[in-house]
Amino acid sequence: MKFRWETEFKETEIGKIPKDWEVKRIEDIGEVSGGTTPSTKRKEYWDGDIPWITPEDLAEYEYRYISKGKRNITKKAVEDISIKLYPPGTVLLTSRAPIGYVAIAKNYLATNQGFRNIIPKNSKIVSEYLYYLLKILKRPLESMAGGSTFPELSGSTLKKVLIPYPPPPEQSRIATVLSWFDDLIENKKKQNEILEKMAMAIFKSWFVDFEPFQDEEFVYNEELGREIPKGWEVRRFGDISEFYDHKRIPLSEIERQKKRGSYPYYGANGVIDYIDDYIFDGKYLLVAEDGTVTDARGFAVAEIVEGKFWANNHVHVIQGKNSVPTEFLYLVLKHTPIEPYVTGAVQPKLNQKNFAKILVLLPPQPILQSFHSLVEPLFQKIILNQKQIMTLRKVRDTLLPLLVFGKLRVEEI
Missing domain, CATH: 3.90.220.20 (DNA methylase specificity domains)
Structure with missing residues (x-):
């Protein structure tokens, strides 16, 4: 891998970014839409083979990719109420209760209405780069939410969010570096x-x-x-x-x-x-x-x-x-x-x-x-892994803002 510190920046609406980067709206790089909850009174809509994700499924979820949640829905539910199925690579973002949980769809799946999901447009955005970018934007996204009792990030608001946009090959390199840490974790x-x-x-x-x-x-x-x-x-x-x-x-x-x-x-x-x-x-x-x-x-x-x-x-x-x-x-x-x-x-x-x-x-x-005497060695290994995980997370989280805002450039993998 080859890194370098960036020295040439330009002022933009979102602050300083490298001169060769752009600023884009999320709607420029992906299709934003939400999900649906089928009627729980219709038994024929539930316990099928189509994964259905809710914010609760991401509450303690620590992996990048998700393939299923606690519940599945049926093909009939999808057909009867036109539930959108999201393809692999879709970035799932919770939009309420709470805002800011992020995961990437590993396979075709559906979500409930507690999400604003982003389907990347062609080759304009790398899913993993967007995943890491949204993780660091959690606080700003929370501040954009409307509603006093139950704050919610609307689709129209999310579409207008401005993001730093490096060329797709550099997005891939950034995602590869950060993914290396998450793979180990x-x-x-x-x-x-x-x-x-x-x-x-x-x-x-x-x-x-x-x-x-x-x-x-x-x-x-x-x-x-x-x-x-x-x-x-x-x-x-x-x-x-x-x-x-x-x-x-x-x-x-x-x-x-x-x-x-x-x-x-x-x-x-x-x-x-x-x-x-x-x-x-x-x-x-x-x-x-x-x-x-x-x-x-x-x-x-x-x-x-x-x-x-x-x-x-x-x-x-x-x-x-x-x-x-x-x-x-x-x-x-x-x-x-x-x-x-x-x-x-x-x-x-x-x-x-x-x-x-x-x-x-x-x-x-x-x-x-x-x-x-039988279980202590198992727990010692668990504790050692936990300490290594904490170290990896700290390094990843230090690199994350430097990479996604272009202060540290990844020139080669």
Whole structure:
């Protein structure tokens, strides 16, 4: 690869861009349109083989390309109400609740009305370049939204948005550089998914199906409503864990801007920012306290982290105590539906008091330690991958504005 810093710029409506670049409207480089929701009362419209994407499908989606969402629609729905099918390469942009989630269609699919989708015109725009450009334009697009109660970015507004426009070959080179980082990130995320499935399979075998303990005596436990190995205990989550929520300190965006640094700043759904200080140092279990507190299967939104970091007041910070490994607590949560412990209809919340009531089947210490010796190496690899992912994201996000606004030019790949 060959890069160079640009020195010759011109003033435009969107600021300085390289002299050989142009400024174009989004409508100049792509067709903008929205989606539709078929009637949920018509069963013949649902559970077909046509992917149908909603903003919720992108809420925790961290990949560039998307092939399906949680629901599918039928060919009859498409034909009856003229639902538009978007071809591969279409850039999907959420236009409300919230604005600014972006993905690229991997195959033909449909969306609901919460999107303004851009179909590239011929060879005028590279889908991946537009994807990265829109990611960095999230804030400006939010500011253009209309509506007081539920802000929405209209199609007519999006069409008029001005963007920096390098020649298509340079768009491809920019997208290739940024995609290199995302390829590595996505590969490491897939590794972690496999490693976590292995750890969960071992947990299920030992503590749900009791496969290694079939020859032992079992007794009926009324709290769990099932038989468990004799000598095992049923405890509350709060009895075997230490909450460090009292040490959390929320920082506003303005405060974080003044503290830019290298330590991750965690919120309910992962790393929000990087700052110049930390509160915690060690291995901890982080669990979302409010907002999106459950995953698609109804289990807690949680992750194991290790090292120096800061956490705000939207995420529980926990460690195992009394020789209970923190990894064991994580796997317990990934096998325990937590809806009964969540309060709040509009803003779901898993408060510490309810959280501490979760029932946990606790084996004798020798069994717990034997289990930990099996899964700890898996989690160590997961944590290593997580740290590498954070580094790759930081480098990518540093390069992103430099590349898409032409300050750093990619001359060769």
